[in-house]
Amino acid sequence: METVYTQGVWLAEALQKRVMNYEKFWLFVTHVSDPKAAFLLCFPMAYYFSRRTGIAVLWVAAVSEWLNLVFKWILFGERPFWWIGESSLFETKPPQIQQFSYTCETGPGSPSGHSMVTSAVWWVMASTLASFLYSYTRSMLLMVVPYLLYLMVLVAVGISRVFILAHFPHQVVTGTLTGIVIGVILNHRVPDLRPLSFFVHISMGLLLGALLFHAALERCGVNLSWSIALAKKWCSHPEWVRLDTTPFSSLARDCGAMLGLGLSQYWKPGGWALPRAPRALCLALSAMVLYHFNRILLPTSPPLLFYCLFFIRYSLVPQVVMVFVPGLVHLLTEKKKNN
Template identity: 70%
Template structure:
């Protein structure tokens, strides 16, 4: 592994040197691949084009991110930004690399969560688009365009993670392959129309399973906070360490989103039926609502309160997109037609 890690550092160095002046572009790409973007950006955009695909995006994002957390706890992957210092292999020949505001994630590095969730979620979106285009045009060339975009997106997100020193190349490849497989499998098992008890059971089950795994590994003498300590030690700036990158944050996000998905389908089975213009309006207002929900400051102490509020925040996300905003748009557009 040492040789693999070392080669990865030199790949990151060459990538940074060849991308001088384009740092902002790489950081935008890495934000597009951020798992929370699947919940806050991809989900609403997809839902108002296809309800089934939107539900699939939320389902796939939550399950794939949860599995990524489990894999990271089991595989103990290093991250480049701390391994450079911890390995002590570069004392005589320091790589010319720099960190960025998105570099200092606190969880273990393998496999890449950005690559894994991006591969899973965007497979749902772009395979659905490819099928739609083929059904309308019967053109193989036109319907293959989304799949080409899928490959470009995966490569771009992967390179951005290497560029900012968040991951080694092999971690990106592992995440992309795993995410693709999950996207294909989970997209065939979308829980549309399932009862609230199903989502409650899934949400609580994933939470308890992760906590049990965590407790079991701790009992075996494995300190799962090792990566947090290393991130704090080697991050260039203390303010780049954020609590929302801690593994338990992704766990509460996933469980909250799944419970929220169940509640949204419970309140309004089948969702609101809207023409295209009201759908576009709903998308605009939903995006604004999610932006403000995301920006809500949460107290970081005590941590249990933070995780509880983080859970509630992502329970709210499906309510805004599937119930509140389209319901209000439906109410006002129908009222205007009657008037």
């Protein structure tokens, strides 16, 4: 793998030299392709366009991120920003590269979580939009447009991850292809209108499954904290190493979102039936609420408290989008109609 890693480092160096003038754009791309964006951004947009699509986006995001976590624990992928320092191959000719605020992620590098979750989630949205356009226009040309945009997004995300030294190129390609497969498969198995017990079992299954797998690997002598130590060692700015990039943060997010999805469908089966204009208002309000909700700083010590609060935060996200905000808008529009 040294040859693959070495070529990846030189490619990242060449990429930074060529497109450094567009640094803000690539940082924006890597920011909006963060797995949390699937929950906080893609899910509300998709839900107010189509209820089933929104539920599918949340479902696919949670399962694909959980699978990415398991794959990372198995594959032990390095990340460029620490492998350069750990390797002795660049002592005589170190690469001219730069780290960024999004570089220092703490989990293993293979496969890329950004690429995997983005390709899975955006497949759901692209295929839904393509079907919608074709059903209204019967134009094959228009139906192809969402898929072209989808490919452009995947390429941009991949370039951004290599550019900031978060991943090697082969990790991006692997994550992208795996995400596409997951998106295609899970998009046909959306848990719409399933009972609360189903989601409780899914949430607990994801949690216990990951914890048992983690314990088994630790029992076999595998140190699963190796990547966190390397991230702290080689990150150029210690404050860039954040607790919300650890594998257990991803696990808390996925389990919380699944429980929240079950509670949302339990509180209001079928959701609120709203016309187009109120749905646009719901999207604006949900975006505002989730934006400020995500900005709330959680205590990072002890870590267990952080993970519990992180779980609660993402269990509330589906309820905000599916129950609280639509319920408020429905109440206001009905009151105005009666007046």
